[in-house]
Amino acid sequence: MPKYHIWTIGCQMNKAESERLGSFFEELGYEASASVNEAELVVLNSCVVRQSAENRVVNKLDNLKALKKARPDMTLAVTGCLVNADTSKLEERFPHVDYFFKPGDHPQWLESPREPVLPRQPNVAAYVPIIQGCDNFCSYCIVPYRRGREKSRTVAEIVTEVGEMVGRGAKEVTLLGQNVDSYGHDLPGKPDLADLLYELNDIDGLLRIRFLTNHPKDMSLKLVEAVASLDKVCEQLTLPAQSGSNEILEAMGRGYDAEHYRRLVAEIRAKIPEIALSTDVLLGFPSETEAQFKDTADLLSELNFDTVHIAAYSPRPGTFAARKLADNIPPAEKKRRVEHLERLQEKIARGINARLKGKTVEVLVEGEKGGRWWGRTRTDKLVFFNDSRDCRGKLIKVRVEKTSPWSLQGIVEG
Numbered sequence: 001m002p003k004y005h006i007w008t009i010g011c012q013m014n015k016a017e018s019e020r021l022g023s024f025f026e027e028l029g030y031e032a033s034a035s036v037n038e039a040e041l042v043v044l045n046s047c048v049v050r051q052s053a054e055n056r057v058v059n060k061l062d063n064l065k066a067l068k069k070a071r072p073d074m075t076l077a078v079t080g081c082l083v084n085a086d087t088s089k090l091e092e093r094f095p096h097v098d099y100f101f102k103p104g105d106h107p108q109w110l111e112s113p114r115e116p117v118l119p120r121q122p123n124v125a126a127y128v129p130i131i132q133g134c135d136n137f138c139s140y141c142i143v144p145y146r147r148g149r150e151k152s153r154t155v156a157e158i159v160t161e162v163g164e165m166v167g168r169g170a171k172e173v174t175l176l177g178q179n180v181d182s183y184g185h186d187l188p189g190k191p192d193l194a195d196l197l198y199e200l201n202d203i204d205g206l207l208r209i210r211f212l213t214n215h216p217k218d219m220s221l222k223l224v225e226a227v228a229s230l231d232k233v234c235e236q237l238t239l240p241a242q243s244g245s246n247e248i249l250e251a252m253g254r255g256y257d258a259e260h261y262r263r264l265v266a267e268i269r270a271k272i273p274e275i276a277l278s279t280d281v282l283l284g285f286p287s288e289t290e291a292q293f294k295d296t297a298d299l300l301s302e303l304n305f306d307t308v309h310i311a312a313y314s315p316r317p318g319t320f321a322a323r324k325l326a327d328n329i330p331p332a333e334k335k336r337r338v339e340h341l342e343r344l345q346e347k348i349a350r351g352i353n354a355r356l357k358g359k360t361v362e363v364l365v366e367g368e369k370g371g372r373w374w375g376r377t378r379t380d381k382l383v384f385f386n387d388s389r390d391c392r393g394k395l396i397k398v399r400v401e402k403t404s405p406w407s408l409q410g411i412v413e414g
């Protein structure tokens with residue numbers, strides 16, 4: 001059987017798109033390979049949201065030159081946010097790549113090497129894109145330039161797809177979009193994310209629903225109500241703050257201030273006391289002062305997030321910030337700020353998770369690693385435990401015995 005290999009970096013949207021590509025390749029008759037050397041079809045799903053990610057993609061592409069030379073029959077394709085509308089520059093720079101296709105596009109050029117086979121089994125926890133692109137144009141972000149304007153999939157299409165996935169073994173879905181709070185504004189009748197959640201909650205056999213990413217300026221109380229009232233929607237939200245400084249938030253073009261953000265978190269916690277919150281922060285934005293950095297540190301200390309994704313600013317070509325603002329925070333200082341917040345967050349997460357010691361949590365088991373089962377709680381905590389039974393796809397009650405800032409370990413209850 002011919003083999004395919006997909007190399008993926010970047011956001012959950014990329015991971016979801018790689019899963020879909022893998023599924024499509026398998027339907028065509030390809031078999032997955034962990035090694036690039038054995039594959040007839042190699043796809044790089046790229047990310048350029050930070051300079052460091054772009055560097056990794058370029059290194060990978062450069063390293064594949066020799067392989068393509070040795071095996072000219074191998075098909076090499078690139079997708080993801082490296083690929084823009086005009087691919088001529090990329091074709092010139094990487095002549096060993098056979099195809100460039102835009103993120104979310106279908107690889108039309110691919111022919112079936114053999115009789116199509118049955119669709120593969122999805123993961124226990126599957127990803128489902130519901131809206132592509134972004135209309136926000138935050139001043140630092142390249143995503144709207146690469147993924148284009150917002151385009152929602154219809155409620156009917158999503159409900160059908162989730163129903164099919166559940167029929168083939170998925171138990172949990174995570175709905176994906178760069179800004180899920182914009183979902184539906186471009187559809188007839190303007191359904192929103194809450195409407196979609198009410199529909200999905202009725203699917204038999206589906207156990208859990210999650211979604212990301214929210215935008216603090218757009219997240220509605222109707223959505224918070226839906227999360228609070230729907231039994232399958234998990235008590236977990238991703239709500240990127242990006243900064244705790246109002247001047248920086250304004251320069252970023254985020255459309256809210258720190259007070260709005262604090263109010264929103266207070267409203268969410270009042271309605272859903274057990275909610276786990278995750279946020280993203282971007283440090284070292286042009287001209288970020290020590291005091292402005294401290295505003296972000298204070299926000300984290302005050303709001304006690306379960307997880308924080310911390311990134312250092314890097315100018316992305318074509319964005320407002322790259323064109324108009326000097327990248328004037330030295331790399332060593334950005335690194336210091338990132339490490340400071342990582343230490344702070346580690347302490348916060350350690351404290352939050354330590355409170356779960358001795359408690360019983362419900363884990364949806366996703367797989368086995370190193371002889372132990374692993375899965376997640378409704379609040380997205382990663383849990384490991386031992387069990388001789390086949391636990392994949394099952395809800396298991398686990399008593400937590402050991403905690404760390406990143407995961408929990410326990411024993412099966414009863």
Ligand code: SF4
Pocket residue numbers: 134135136137138141142143144178179215
């Ligand atoms: S909301 Fe802002 S940060 Fe998020 S994808 Fe859109 S432009 Fe980028």
